[in-house]
Each structure stands twice: as structure tokens, then as C-alpha cells.
Amino acid sequence: LLLSCWSIGSCSCGTQALALPPPLSTNRIQSTTTIMSASATNDNNNDASPIKRHVLLIGTALPPILEQLQARFHVHILDDHDGEDEREAWLQQHGATMDYVMTNNGRGVPQSYWPWLSHLKLVASFGVGYDSIDCHEAVTRHIVVTHTPGVLDAETSTTAVLLYLACFRDLLACDKYARSGTTWQDQGPHPLTRTADGRHG
Template identity: 30%
Template structure:
């Protein structure tokens, strides 16, 4: 029986297309509960986003599960103790947003210091053409 990846949540299309080039993917939303139970033996990988909860019951329902891959920075929604007890590894994508968050923080500090929000509203109201300054 070929190993298959169970997609437990919606993920970006480019990622899904790339994975399909190398793996057999099954979307959990396309499975009825009875189909899920009868096909549970097929899945060795569960792929979810960072907003999806993975419970001990879900882990137990996938007897061949070896890996829970979280497409997100944290794994706090995965029952890692149940995964550990079942011999299932849990991965995630740490530091993927670190640079972007730092860039945004610096941008917000500059926007605040230079009052860019007020300047934007000034322009949008058309006050620049009347020569008046209002906040």
C-alpha cells in the first residue's frame, strides 16, 4: 500500500501542486467519515496549516501516521504529547516570517514617527489642494 499524505486543511495552491509532483495527496474534506475510517491505514503524513487543531483522537485514528507537518510557525494546536506517545514526529516552519515581522515593525515605527496615517488622510480628503492642515 503506497504512502499517502492526508491534507487536513486548505494550503496554498503552489504548495499543493508541487507536492502532487512527488506524492499522492488526499484532501480530508473530500472523505466521508466512513471513507476516512476505511482509508486511515493509507496515510503516513498529515499536513495541516497552523490554525488547524490535531487532537489525540485524530492521531489515534491514523494508525500508520509517522509525521504531522504543520505549514506554519507554531505547533501549539497539535497534541504533541499524544503524537510523541504514538511515535509520530511533529514538524513546523519556524522563522519563516521573522524577517517580514521585523520589516513590518520598523515600517510601523517610521509611519508613527512621521505621522504617515494622518498625512494619508490629509491627501485623501483633498486638503492639500486647499492648503489647509487638518488631522
């Protein structure tokens, strides 16, 4: 929720582009904190003092992020309730008070949760992708959906290099050989493997 906001008006679900109905404009990019600060202002209060909104956390959050959220919002951690039946029972009772949802693409927002989140304003997916979020439902209800594209590009690239080198150097087989307890006197050294440029060595 403290990351950059991407308007649902410029997203696509699958191959079908979604048109955002009025009054929200398409291709609007704002910071999530701006959206949340604006919606957290009590319009009926002359001094426009902010009020704490309610955030439903589906899944987990890193401690520093959770600490920041709890300082600014009433945070409700759904996983504190054991079992899906207990979670849905809690949502039936409290879901209408939730202003924002923070989730990830692995958990998303289960389809059965949407009817209970009747006053939802924003769904923030902490990570890349929004496949597990019903964008059509969000568009119909003028709910903003955000995610964090590009945040893992460098990590994905370095992991690809790691796997590439591990395959060329037969790393897993070498590791198994080293851990097997078999002495080199019995089996001899592990066969030479290829280098990244195709040589043996």
C-alpha cells in the same frame, strides 16, 4: 513535508519538556524527505521500489508545493469536504490509510481527528510553531512532528519597521485625510508629523 525535519524528541510543549520513548532517539534531526523516502519503501519488495504514500492536507498549500506533493504522494485535501461533520465522516472511513499530515499552526490537527489517524507517521506544520498540534499524543505514538522555525524572521522584522514608521509618521490618519476628498483650500495641509529620529517635519 519537503522542508527540514525537526524531531519531536527535542521539542517542548508549553513549559514541560517531552521525553521521547524508545526506540526513537532524542535530538535526531533528519530531512523530511529522507524520513518519507525511507518509509515509502516497500520492505516486502526485493527491489525496494518506492510506493506512493498518502498525505492528508489540512488547510491550504501554495500551488508549487501542492504540485510537488501530488507528484510524489497521494494527496487528500480535507477542505474539499464541506463542513466539519463531513470531514470527520471522511476521516472515519479513510483516516487509517493516512501516512502523513501537512498542516499549519493555525489549523494544526484538531483533537477529534487523532483517533482516526491510527497509522500516522509524521505531522509537518508549514510555518512557525506547533501549539495547535498535540505533542503529547504524537510522542506517545512515536509520530514525528516538524515545523519551520526562522522562516519568517526577516518578514517579521520588516513588518515591525513598517509599523514603527507608520506610527511615527501618523500614516493612517494622513491616508484618511488624503482619501477624504477634503481640499487643502478648505482644511489646509495635514499637520506635520514626527520623523523616526524625533524631529517634526
